[in-house]
Amino acid sequence: MIIVPEREIADLMTRDAAFDAVEQVFAAMASRDAYNFPVVREAIGHVDALYGFKGGFDRAGMTLGLKAGGYWPNNLDQHKIINHQSTVFLFDPDTGKASAMVGGNLLTALRTAAASSVSIKHLARKDAKVIGMIGAGHQATFQLRAALEQRDFEKVIGWNFHPEMLPNIEKVATEAGVPFEAVELDGMSEADVIISITSAFAPSLMADHVAPGTHIACMGTDTKGKQEVEATLLTRATVFTDEVAQSISIGEAQHAIADGSLTEHDINEIGAVINGTHPGRRAAEEITLFDGTGVGLQDLAVASAVVKLAVEKGIAIEVDF
Amino acid sequence: MIIVPEREIADLMTRDAAFDAVEQVFAAMASRDAYNFPVVREAIGHVDALYGFKGGFDRAGMTLGLKAGGYWPNNLDQHKIINHQSTVFLFDPDTGKASAMVGGNLLTALRTAAASSVSIKHLARKDAKVIGMIGAGHQATFQLRAALEQRDFEKVIGWNFHPEMLPNIEKVATEAGVPFEAVELDGMSEADVIISITSAFAPSLMADHVAPGTHIACMGTDTKGKQEVEATLLTRATVFTDEVAQSISIGEAQHAIADGSLTEHDINEIGAVINGTHPGRRAAEEITLFDGTGVGLQDLAVASAVVKLAVEKGIAIEVDF
Numbered sequence: 001m002i003i004v005p006e007r008e009i010a011d012l013m014t015r016d017a018a019f020d021a022v023e024q025v026f027a028a029m030a031s032r033d034a035y036n037f038p039v040v041r042e043a044i045g046h047v048d049a050l051y052g053f054k055g056g057f058d059r060a061g062m063t064l065g066l067k068a069g070g071y072w073p074n075n076l077d078q079h080k081i082i083n084h085q086s087t088v089f090l091f092d093p094d095t096g097k098a099s100a101m102v103g104g105n106l107l108t109a110l111r112t113a114a115a116s117s118v119s120i121k122h123l124a125r126k127d128a129k130v131i132g133m134i135g136a137g138h139q140a141t142f143q144l145r146a147a148l149e150q151r152d153f154e155k156v157i158g159w160n161f162h163p164e165m166l167p168n169i170e171k172v173a174t175e176a177g178v179p180f181e182a183v184e185l186d187g188m189s190e191a192d193v194i195i196s197i198t199s200a201f202a203p204s205l206m207a208d209h210v211a212p213g214t215h216i217a218c219m220g221t222d223t224k225g226k227q228e229v230e231a232t233l234l235t236r237a238t239v240f241t242d243e244v245a246q247s248i249s250i251g252e253a254q255h256a257i258a259d260g261s262l263t264e265h266d267i268n269e270i271g272a273v274i275n276g277t278h279p280g281r282r283a284a285e286e287i288t289l290f291d292g293t294g295v296g297l298q299d300l301a302v303a304s305a306v307v308k309l310a311v312e313k314g315i316a317i318e319v320d321f
Numbered sequence: 322m323i324i325v326p327e328r329e330i331a332d333l334m335t336r337d338a339a340f341d342a343v344e345q346v347f348a349a350m351a352s353r354d355a356y357n358f359p360v361v362r363e364a365i366g367h368v369d370a371l372y373g374f375k376g377g378f379d380r381a382g383m384t385l386g387l388k389a390g391g392y393w394p395n396n397l398d399q400h401k402i403i404n405h406q407s408t409v410f411l412f413d414p415d416t417g418k419a420s421a422m423v424g425g426n427l428l429t430a431l432r433t434a435a436a437s438s439v440s441i442k443h444l445a446r447k448d449a450k451v452i453g454m455i456g457a458g459h460q461a462t463f464q465l466r467a468a469l470e471q472r473d474f475e476k477v478i479g480w481n482f483h484p485e486m487l488p489n490i491e492k493v494a495t496e497a498g499v500p501f502e503a504v505e506l507d508g509m510s511e512a513d514v515i516i517s518i519t520s521a522f523a524p525s526l527m528a529d530h531v532a533p534g535t536h537i538a539c540m541g542t543d544t545k546g547k548q549e550v551e552a553t554l555l556t557r558a559t560v561f562t563d564e565v566a567q568s569i570s571i572g573e574a575q576h577a578i579a580d581g582s583l584t585e586h587d588i589n590e591i592g593a594v595i596n597g598t599h600p601g602r603r604a605a606e607e608i609t610l611f612d613g614t615g616v617g618l619q620d621l622a623v624a625s626a627v628v629k630l631a632v633e634k635g636i637a638i639e640v641d642f
Binding site: 051052053057059081097101103321 | 373407412
């Protein structure tokens, strides 16, 4: 039994390793070598906590297990620890024995950032120069940092409902040597790539804010009712997702599905693009949209990668369990 | 983070502690202080394994978490370890941080045995003298051992589809100083308490095999399609269960529910009897039947109890996670 505590993850896990793990597991999902289990998500009726399990099995990577945890809204105030708390548990697919326990907090941020990065690699125009950020919270910094590695971006533009948070992402841009500019939402028409990463329940980015040829990664909507972009945008775009079942129910596509303007069959798996069974972007003027809903297999994939790294570097705690 | 490996459980956990934990959590379920989450159960398409999660939250006992694991049918042949493999993970309900990891194999056997024991304590006649066993596998020995502590039984009778396995339960009876006798199914009419613990898909115990005043604990049916007793028996009996939702869908009651002879409202929670909000047995001639389906909260309750024992005895492994 290998244990990798949360405090070790930052030094162990790289954005490259997270990218590779997420890209591989999206590919395995599309080739039906990997699948996610039904998600359990419960408001437990104690300190307003949301708790649950996201599990899956990847036969290609031989990764089995779950992420357990959730959202404890009073953690920061009352316990000085972050509100999102999760742990990944891996099992030996050959025997069912628990094989690893890994802190899941930073991994969740990294795998979410990796997902939009994977979508940019496979769907954005090669000559993309301007990246726009909708959202400037903690997770937005991860998304931007990973995205900047995918194209030779020359400018970052950003909008946030609370503009005083924009320095969070400006800092990331500056560190990467890319100039940053705060814009209004209609200024997003300058962007070649847009990442939205908010927890909004009403659309910020409207269809008219998006220029032809843009790639949009909608990363914030993971619950019924949340929405980041105008539903019309999904009918103008070629829509991709990590998992169609989640996209239509709890992802950004839920609204266009509900109003009948989009059907399940209009939504493509990003893994099919990775595998080469879907061509991805077909024209420079095409708008592509990735609905990143977040699946348990992403968590298992990055946890499995970090376990390997921890063992290689002699950092893993081994317990005779 | 406390770790209690499987190998420590046998010396740590007592039948008394398992009984108390299960009795308390059944009571908490009936008073709505504790509830089970939806069960995830997946045939993962690898080595014929069944894998899944049973989670729950007990506000009364402040126990949150899940049992993860399942059934690996080739384990014994190919890896020399038992086919049922499970691990319990506990979380701090105040923060969402993982707090304990506990081997779940022996605990599962003990909590299942505790459940029929709890039903015997609260539903069998005080003057019960003969206990009948339907089933003589590994789990049957746990059920009988625990049951013998609940009444002054003077005789054990047993039936099994494979009679050559009966020595398994005869040994338990002999160790407890109680005579054992193998019987045919119609010989079960001699029993005051009957425990059925098989994995059959057709009824063994028919209604006419059961005398008035008997308490029956049906412990084997935990899946759609399984059946241990004739459905008519449930209409002749006052029916109790751990969880009504499971009883009607995957428990012994599923068949009487399906043929319309029983309704959900005919099924009572054993926890209500423990809490005193249901009178339980009302007459010496009444047949009572406990449909023990097995819930995640039982696993969490016994795991939580064994963590306390391990810490008290200095056996717990502490990891700075």
